[in-house]
Amino acid sequence: MFVLSRDGLPLMPCHPARARALLARGRAAVARHTPFTIRLKDRRRADAEVSGVELRIDPGSRGTGLALTETRSRMSPDGEAVTVRRGLVAIELRHRGPQIHQAMVRRAGYRRRRRSAGLRYRPPRFTNRVRRPGWLAPSRCAYCGASGVPLNIDHIRARARGGTDRPANLLLACVPCNQAKAARPVEDFLAHRPGRLAAVLDRLRPSLGDSAAMNATRARLILGLEGTGLPVRSWPASLTSANRTSAGLAKSHTLDALCVGPLGLGEGGAIVRRATSVYVFAATGRGSYARTTPDRYGFPRLLRPRQKRHQGFASGDLVRATVRKGRWAGVRTGRVSVRSTGRHSVATPLGRFNAAHENLLLLQRADGFTYSWRGESECGE
Ligand SMILES: [Zn+2]
Known part of the structure; x- marks a missing residue:
């Protein structure tokens, strides 16, 4: 459980049982519902001791691991002081990049x-593209070797199977080969010609997209962290994985961050x-600029109203619904999707139901993230 001081600054996280006791005695108040955060009423940051606590970050292109750790000194069996590390909180931050990419592919x-x-x-605008003088078209099919025939651009890994337009995934194929292969995996298509298959697969190198994204953003991340005014140190990723292997931990962003x-x-x-369990903070965005929802063919299906808030609720807000009767009777917590009629849809882990806005209580405003938990990967490989 996260803990804030009376003046709103972070203190040492505490065990849920301790948080319950503090709340029951009136020494603390709930500052935030998810992730659960309490604020102590009787302690300022200056009076509390927070030492040896560090935030360790393992940034990735799709997700980032965060580990809050405490460094302690203790005596080893042979009487020497050694420093040990305790992981206090583990957070997996899921980025929104892949989601945005998927939406743009859909729009295209x-x-x-x-x-x-x-x-x-x-x-189409390809009529204004010019070839340099003396340009000669490559003239041989990569699959059957035919020359002097019209050639198509073939995706080694088909677009229908998630293949991209990056040059390493493209080659030239004659029309019959291109059509015969269609969306089949190349391993299947060239199964009877292993030599040719090996030559084609040799072209298909792994994408450098993820590491390129990290190289481009690392400096910016450090600059942003330094802006907080806290001491920031960086550390090579290769040493992190060496640390993790020596410590006998499985591979995950959060365990990497711990190391x-x-x-x-x-x-x-x-x-x-x-x-033992990891907070999963998944970036979801704050809704869409588009005021129409397309059907499966890309035609407008419905018009969304201009305003996002209805009866004080916006889609994504965390609410507590009191349902009086029916299948969903009871008090339930979930995320709301607003409807202009005032009967909003509430999504809970068990399913979705509609509830009138009078029966909803706002717990927390949507902040562009969803919060959940997962178990940490098991030790060792
Ligand atoms: Zn061919």
Whole structure:
């Protein structure tokens, strides 16, 4: 449980049982519902001791691992002081990049269909592209070796199977080969020609997209962290994975984060505690600018109203619903999707139901994230 001081600054996180006791005695108040955070009424940051606590970050392109750790000194069996690390809180932050990418691919699909279906469309612009003088077209099919025939651009890993347009995924194929292969996996298509298959697969190198994204954002991340005014240190990712292997931990962003920074494994240092469950903070965005929802063909299905708030609720808000009768009778907590009629839809882990706005109580405003839990990966490989 996260704890804030009376003046709203972070203190040492505490056990849920301790938080319950503090709330029951009136020494604390609930500051935030999810993730659960209390604020102490009788302690200022200056009076509390928060030492040896560090936030360790393992940034990735799709997700980031965060580990809040405490460094403690303790006596080893042979009477020497060693520093050990305790993991207090583990958080997995899921980024929104893949979701945005997927939405843009979907939009491109809608637009492409408008062109091919003879509807209102954006005129093609390839007529204004010029080839340099003396350019010769490559002239051999990569699958059967035919030359002097019209060639198509073939996706080694088909677009229908998630293949991309990056050059390493493209080659030239004659029309019959291109059509015969269609969306089949290349391993299947060239199963009877292992030599040719090996040559094609050799072209298909793993994408560098994820590491390129990290290289581009790392400096920016450090700059942003330094803006908080707290001391910031960076540490090479290769040493992190070495630390993790020596500590016998499985691979996950949160366990990597726990292993960031010098552990002093040679001098008796160790990780003596790790969080058994992980907070999952998934970025969901704050709704969409588009005021229409498309159907499966990309045509407008319904018009969304201009305003996002209805009867004081906006989609994504965390609410407590009191349902008087029926299948969902009881008090339930979930995320609301607003309807202009005032009967909003509430999504709970058990399912979705409708409830009138009079029966809803706002617990927390939507902040662009959903919060859940998962168990931490097991030790060792
Ligand atoms: Zn061919």
